[in-house]
Amino acid sequence: xxxxxxxxxxxxxxxxxxxxxxxxxxxxxxxxxxxxxxxxxxxxxxxxxxxxxxxxxxxxxxxxxxxxxxxxxxxxxxxxxxxxxxxxxxxxxxxxxxxxxxxxxxxxxxxxxxxxxxxxxxxxxxxxxxxxxxxxxxxxxxxxxxxxxxxxxxxxxxxxxxxxxxxxxxxxxxxxxxxxxxxxxxxxxxxxxxxxxxxxxxxxxxxxxxxxxxxxxxxxxxxxxxxxxxxxxxxxxxxxxxxxxxxxxxxxxxxxxxxxxxxxxxxxxxxxxxxxxxxxxxxxxxxxxxxxxxxxxxxxxxxxxxxxxxxxxxxxxxxxxxxxxxxxxxxxxxxxxxxxxxxxxxxxxxxxxxxxxxxxxxxxxxxxxxxxxxxxxxxxxxxxxxxxxxxxxxxxxxxxxxxxx
Numbered sequence: 001x002x003x004x005x006x007x008x009x010x011x012x013x014x015x016x017x018x019x020x021x022x023x024x025x026x027x028x029x030x031x032x033x034x035x036x037x038x039x040x041x042x043x044x045x046x047x048x049x050x051x052x053x054x055x056x057x058x059x060x061x062x063x064x065x066x067x068x069x070x071x072x073x074x075x076x077x078x079x080x081x082x083x084x085x086x087x088x089x090x091x092x093x094x095x096x097x098x099x100x101x102x103x104x105x106x107x108x109x110x111x112x113x114x115x116x117x118x119x120x121x122x123x124x125x126x127x128x129x130x131x132x133x134x135x136x137x138x139x140x141x142x143x144x145x146x147x148x149x150x151x152x153x154x155x156x157x158x159x160x161x162x163x164x165x166x167x168x169x170x171x172x173x174x175x176x177x178x179x180x181x182x183x184x185x186x187x188x189x190x191x192x193x194x195x196x197x198x199x200x201x202x203x204x205x206x207x208x209x210x211x212x213x214x215x216x217x218x219x220x221x222x223x224x225x226x227x228x229x230x231x232x233x234x235x236x237x238x239x240x241x242x243x244x245x246x247x248x249x250x251x252x253x254x255x256x257x258x259x260x261x262x263x264x265x266x267x268x269x270x271x272x273x274x275x276x277x278x279x280x281x282x283x284x285x286x287x288x289x290x291x292x293x294x295x296x297x298x299x300x301x302x303x304x305x306x307x308x309x310x311x312x313x314x315x316x317x318x319x320x321x322x323x324x325x326x327x328x329x330x331x332x333x334x335x336x337x338x339x340x341x342x343x344x345x346x347x348x349x350x351x352x353x354x355x356x357x358x359x360x361x362x363x364x365x366x367x368x369x370x371x372x373x374x375x376x377x378x379x380x381x382x383x384x385x386x387x388x389x390x391x392x393x394x395x396x397x398x399x400x401x402x403x404x405x
Contacts, residue, residue, distance in 0.1 A: 008325065008326075009329075012318070012322070012329055015314055015318065016318075016332060016333070016336070018305075018306050019306055019311050019314055019315065019336060020332075020336055021305070022305040022306045022308075022311055023311075023336050023339050023340050023343070024339075025301070025302075025305055026190055026305075026308075026340065026343045026344075027339055027340075027342070027343040028194075029189075029190045029191070029194030029195060030189060030190050030194060030342075030343040030344070030346040030347045031194075031346065032194040032195075032197045032198050033189040033190060033193045033194035033197065033346070033347060034346060035197045037193075037196070037197050039157075041153050041154060041157045041247075042153070042157065043153060044152055044153045044155075044156040044157070046152075046156060047075075047076055047079050047152060048079070048132035048133050048152050048155060048156075049079050049080065049130065049131050049132045049133075050075075050079065050080040050081070050131065050132070050133050050134070050135055050148060050151070050152075051080070051081050051082075051083060051125065051129075051131045051133075051134050051135070051213065052070055052080060052081070052082045052083070052134075052135045052137060053083050053085065053118060053121050053134060053135070053136055053137070054066060054067065054070070054082065054083070054084045054085070054137045054138070054139060054141075055085045055087065055114050055117035055118060055121070055136075055138070055139070056084055056085065056086050056087065056089060056139035057087045057088060057089075057112050057114075057117070057139075058087075058088050058089060059089065059139030059140065060089050060090050060092075060093040062139045062140040062255060063084065063086070063089070063093065063097070063139045064093070064096060064097070065140075065142060066137060066138075066139050066140060066141050066142065067082065067084060067097065067100060067102060068100075069141075069142045069143050069144075070082050070137065070143060071100065071101065071102070072145055073143075073145055073146075073147060073148045073149075074145045074146050074148075074149055075148035075149050075152065080148055081102075081103060081129065081131075082101075082102040082103065083102065083103040083104075083105060083121050083125065084097055084102055084103070084104055084105065085105045085107065085117040085118070085120060085121050086104060086105065086106050087106075087107055087108075087109060087112050087117055088108070088109075088112060089106075094106060103125070103126075105120060105121055105124055107120045113229070114229055115220070115223045115224075115229035115232075118136070118220050118229065119220055119221055119223070122216075122217050122220055122221070131213040132212070132213055133151075133155060133210055133211065133212055133213055134210070134211050134212075134213050134216045134217075135148075135151065135208075135209070135210050136206075136207055136208075136209045136210075136211075137207050137208065137252070138206065138207040138254065140254060140255035141167075141207055141208065141252050141253065141254055141255075142170055142252075142253040143251075143252055143253070144251060147165075147250065147251075147252075150247070150249070150250045151163065151165070151210055151250060154210075154245070154247045154250060155210060158243075158245040158247075160242060160243045160244070160245050161211060161212040161215050161237075161242050162204070162209070162210065162211050162212075162215075162237055162242055162243070162244045162245070163209070163210040163244070163245050163246075163247060164192060164202050164203070164204055164205055164208060164209055164210075164244060164245070164246045164247075165208035165209070165210070165247060165250040165251065165252045166188060166192075166208070166246075166247065166248045166249070166250055166251050166252065167184065167188070167205050167207060167208045167251075167252045167253075167254050168181070168184060168185065168188070168251060168252070168253060168254065169181030169184060169185075169253070169254060169256050170253035170254060170255055170256075171255055171256055171258075172256070172352075172356075173258065174258045174259070175356070176256075176257060176258055176259055176262075177256040177257065177258050178352075178356055180256040180257055181256055181352060182348055182352050183308075184254070184256070185347070185348060185349050185352060186344055186347040186348060187203070187205075188248075189346075189347035189348075189349075190343075190347050191203040191302070192205075192246040192248075193246060193248060194347075195246075195298070196245065196246045200294065200295055200298050201237070201238065201243050201244040201245075201295045201298070201299070202244045202245065202246035203234065203244070203302070204230045204231075204233065204234045204244060205230070206230045207252060207254065208250075208252035208254075209230070211233075215242075216233075219233060219236050220233070222236070228273030228276060228277060231273055231274070231276075231277040232277070232280075234277075234299065235277060235280070235281050235299070238288075238293075238295055238296040238299045239284060239296065241293065241295070241296075243295065270307070271307040271309060271310065274303050274307055275303075277303050278300070278303035278304060281299075281300060281303070282300070284296065284300070285297075285300050288300065311340070312340070315333060315336060315337045315340065316337075318330070318333045319333045319334055319337055
């Protein structure tokens with residue numbers, strides 16, 4: 001019986017300490033996100049030349065809307081080009097895209113990834129065209145006519161090589177989509193606005209990103225991981241000491257997942273990506289600490305935090321189970337749960353608190369629990385992919401050896 005209580009207390013605290021640290025981190029930046037940071041962004045007289053890259057994998061339903069929105073810019077028409085990387089899309093979709101004034105690239109990857117599409121685009125862009133910056137949009141993103149004008153002004157005003165725009169939901173027609181929209185804005189508040197308000201770099205978001213063209217061209221080719229290309233680029237920016245700025249007023253409207261299965265699968269991939277980013281970059285922690293590179297330290301710390309899907313699942317399970325074993329051990333979990341909810345409420349903008357608010361949060365526990373299973377599945381799928389890749393390489397080496405014999 002004594003051994004049971006020792007194990008019980010040990011497991012309780014081993015789970016509680018990382019969850020409590022994550023909670024304090026989220027709460028701290030949720031509070032800093034409430035600061036008003038008025039920035040005077042003057043209209044720039046210099047016009048940068050943009051290349052807008054839109055990777056599209058089986059996005060026949062959304063890609064034309066995205067391209068048409070990108071084409072309808074108030075920016076000088078000769079100062080931007082659009083390239084669509086159409087991967088495994090229908091022939092009719094490609095025919096329609098070919099009629100538009102864009103560069104259409106049609107790779108046929110055996111195993112597709114966003115990183116491969118971006119690398120293919122950079123490799124196949126016309127060599128005679130010179131660009132100052134590159135903007136990454138996802139198929140399904142919609143931008144306003146003044147988007148490029150705003151990005152040009154922000155790029156000139158910020159003086160940095162990387163900018164993240166404010167990605168927000170363009171659809172809230174199901175409970176899952178509304179929850180996805182809420183979580184997106186919580187991320188914007190905590191990991192972008194809250195960070196830049198205290199002088200730290202914003203987190204990149206996968207789309208609505210701007211990079212200096214030559215920096216992007218040089219570094220995108222270094223990415224070999226099938227998922228999480230934005231995290232790898234983010235790590236490269238931090239190692240080079242490049243600040244990632246965030247502009248809340250520049251909107252990119254993103255289509256949110258409508259079904260809980262897709263939502264859970266997405267969270268599973270993100271949790272695996274965070275773990276992979278941490279493992280890949282942990283070797284730089286001593287250098288960042290000794291050199292007092294606060295942006296880099298913050299990014300590594302951020303990746304050490306418990307993913308919020310896992311964190312909420314742990315809090316729910318422990319808050320329900322512990323009272324059945326020993327009531328007093330549950331109190332600290334209730335306090336942490338209340339602090340997390342307070343942080344999330346601070347970070348949620350008022351426009352998302354509507355008549356569906358209560359109903360949506362009834363679905364949150366089910367979605368959270370479902371997400372825990374998909375995290376394990378994402379890791380298993382990636383491991384299988386790597387094993388298959390190793391097996392293919394071994395077969396090639398074996399066949400070459402036999403041929404030489």
